[in-house]
Amino acid sequence: MRMKADLIDLNDYPVEWWEKLLDLGHKIVSDPAAYAHACEGKIMGTLFYEPSTRTQMSFQTAMLRLGGSLIGFDNPATSSVAKGENIKDTTKIVSGYADILVMRHPTAGSVKAAALTADCPVINAGDGGHLHPTQTLTDLLTLKEEKGTLSGLTIGFCGDLKNGRTVHSLIKAMSCFKGNRFVLISTKELALPVYIKDVLSASGLEYKECSDLEKAIGELDVLYMTRIQQERFASREEYEKQKGCYVLDRKKMALAKADLIVLHPLPRVDEIEIAVDDDSRAMYFKQAEYGMYIRMALILTVLEGQAHIPLVKGREHRHTLCSNPNCITHKEKYLPHYFIGDGTTLICEYCDERTLAE
Amino acid sequence: MRMKADLIDLNDYPVEWWEKLLDLGHKIVSDPAAYAHACEGKIMGTLFYEPSTRTQMSFQTAMLRLGGSLIGFDNPATSSVAKGENIKDTTKIVSGYADILVMRHPTAGSVKAAALTADCPVINAGDGGHLHPTQTLTDLLTLKEEKGTLSGLTIGFCGDLKNGRTVHSLIKAMSCFKGNRFVLISTKELALPVYIKDVLSASGLEYKECSDLEKAIGELDVLYMTRIQQERFASREEYEKQKGCYVLDRKKMALAKADLIVLHPLPRVDEIEIAVDDDSRAMYFKQAEYGMYIRMALILTVLEGQAHIPLVKGREHRHTLCSNPNCITHKEKYLPHYFIGDGTTLICEYCDERTLAE
């Protein structure tokens, strides 16, 4: 296997690597023109097995602004790729055309699976509900650029904190920096999972939970908004009664600090009133732009290949099947069963789920 | 709001601006190589909310021939953009990636709505049946290049003159130049609307109506063909009886001037016999090529930003709703209700329809 620097999971890299990447992102934000030819002659393949127009355009713009060019697909339903070819063959072939692949796929572990056999570096642009590392990098660059620091911040997360990989991933990332406080604003049913709270406790970081954005907003340096889907509430009545608590409007903005910044991974539905867009503290459109800059930094870093990490940390366990029915190993049968650990409980290297060893 | 030069409606600009644009178009036609690097490092986003393959490829080619590059989508049905995100959020985000947006959308006023909040200039590539200014610019450049003038021409329009925005827009544009005569060739049912005839009368220009292309063709300098759909005729019998009068064939071409030019906005169905293509007076394929050149001129002009015009000429009337059910203000509720006028009758700034003030 060629030495190559994939980005599958942010946690494959140490915090120092993130910081270096954010520094490069800062340099690009400050002087984008200096990088306009950095990837000249290089080709990026964007393999989007499920459509995600904004993420794909963000990566495409990033590559074009580095002087590179693009191939790819975004709608496998109408492409021949859907017709029975396995992920390995498709990604292997395209890795012979392109210098770098960006892949999105609905199944956990699929992008790592592709990276195992691809001839060029692979970036994870989302593998189902599992990982979406460039969204987290986007959030980190926005915080760094707009607050000047990743430490000592009081950060509110509002909405559905149970189901969003974006929220979980950012909380885990921010728990690596000192002195951050977390305010978790949601209904009881949609509270942050215990294993993420455990990460916070283990890091010695303070957090509190509350059920009303209006009461919490005054103390925040950062407010990270997410959507609560109506069907997540216990009943229609419950929804009508509670939803107002999780909608950001001008009235609540009036209670916030002058230097609050409001983030949102987008798309929004109605959890932020449109009138809030004109508030200079609304940072979610700017955040999308930072997403382009951090992807420029990432493409450059990955193409320079200085970040090589081994994809497989454990080893093959032929007779053990991953317990997660949505793991890519159940769809692509030829994949070696790689697990971390040697005791009775193994961790699948594709989807990170725990499984009993056979 | 950043200063920026959108092109939403040709009538937002004075005739001198059109002439300057046509002059630039002429320079590009004469020496395209001189402009091959004019937009290097610039990115165009083509946001096609309904597919229009030819228009999109024309814009894309124009940008590539200026040395720029491309992002965009053309099939929102299969893209995540269709999933509940409003026009403002999508176009605002992409305007943070791109240097110029080209947008097509099935709803009247949608492109102007996008331009209100976009961070970069926006070009209207068609907003439903409302406006399609680059088609008119294409027609003007073709006339200018092939006839050498936009004045003193006898121009025939043949086909469905009631329903084509292309025809209405070109007649209005040509009524700004001196000495043009118009021959309107159609069935009674598909005659040019009165309000367009009023424009001609107000400009002191001569026009006549007739129902048979064969009788009219001999006096024309320009013949602009359009399609009549079968279902526009009163009955199947009527269609069979009359359709021949509106089909251009070699027999009719034999009656025309040696320096006639035949235009058509394309696609054609059967209103021009394929054998006419080989006649050197058939100019419709060349016209498509001029469409690419005038779009190059437009992109350059808009990116230079020297054409800034205010998008809103009137003011917000909070309590008045536009009377046009197909106006974008009925779909995107957050849009301010901008109208021109202050009396009892207001004109919607998005779709140009008249409405009674509330």
Added chain:
Amino acid sequence: MRMKADLIDLNDYPVEWWEKLLDLGHKIVSDPAAYAHACEGKIMGTLFYEPSTRTQMSFQTAMLRLGGSLIGFDNPATSSVAKGENIKDTTKIVSGYADILVMRHPTAGSVKAAALTADCPVINAGDGGHLHPTQTLTDLLTLKEEKGTLSGLTIGFCGDLKNGRTVHSLIKAMSCFKGNRFVLISTKELALPVYIKDVLSASGLEYKECSDLEKAIGELDVLYMTRIQQERFASREEYEKQKGCYVLDRKKMALAKADLIVLHPLPRVDEIEIAVDDDSRAMYFKQAEYGMYIRMALILTVLEGQAHIPLVKGREHRHTLCSNPNCITHKEKYLPHYFIGDGTTLICEYCDERTLAE
């Protein structure tokens, strides 16, 4: 008609032309960077009337690696091109935008039809089951690069030899070189058609047929694998009994020469075990990469226009209709009926089928 060098059918060109193209392919493989700007400022239009993601990406990458740029479509079902516009108008218009067209279409003869009226050179990327010349060129470059020669080789073809234009075309091409031997491995029902065997006999080349890959593999220099679809077998029982004979696995590879190379046009289904991929003799992914290089050579050659050949070798026979119901002349009625020959049997110039003269 402008002088231009289309590639519709490999047999339109002499073997010396193929060899020159393969030589250029070799130079590009050896030093791709030397060609990185060879097509700067040129635009390729990829008109894919049926999706073929891999072929399209191969052409696109080839053009990008020559410094050119891209327009096109890949999904006419959702594009306006599908709405009633004939092939002539669409391809004529796009040939006014682009410098070279690459076209794929499900109907035999369609690409030649387009080339007749296009203003720029046209490359056939597959016209139904009829021709796919760049696949054959890909196979030839792979053989030349990996075996060092196109002569004196023992080449096995395994699988469905009855229906695969890829196999027929490569056998015909290899019959132009000296001393090649062919081993045809298939069921009786899926044997190579007689008219192709006649080509081999006429060239004085040796061939033999056999029904078991295991028995044949030991003598091969090249093994060209193809898929046998289950429904091609006489019955489900027959399929289960025989399929193993046509699947390449590690056990069979152990019986092969050390310098065998295994080719496959891809996509594969299960006719090559995935474990074979790790064998250094498995050349099918490399073959896809050679496909990109030979397309670079082809684009360069076609754009240089030194290969001009007349598209029509016979003449129009107005009253004769092609006997092939899938010929493009039955769908696009305006096409002149060009046939080769003057006796009672004519050969259609679009689809190559024989027809009785009227």
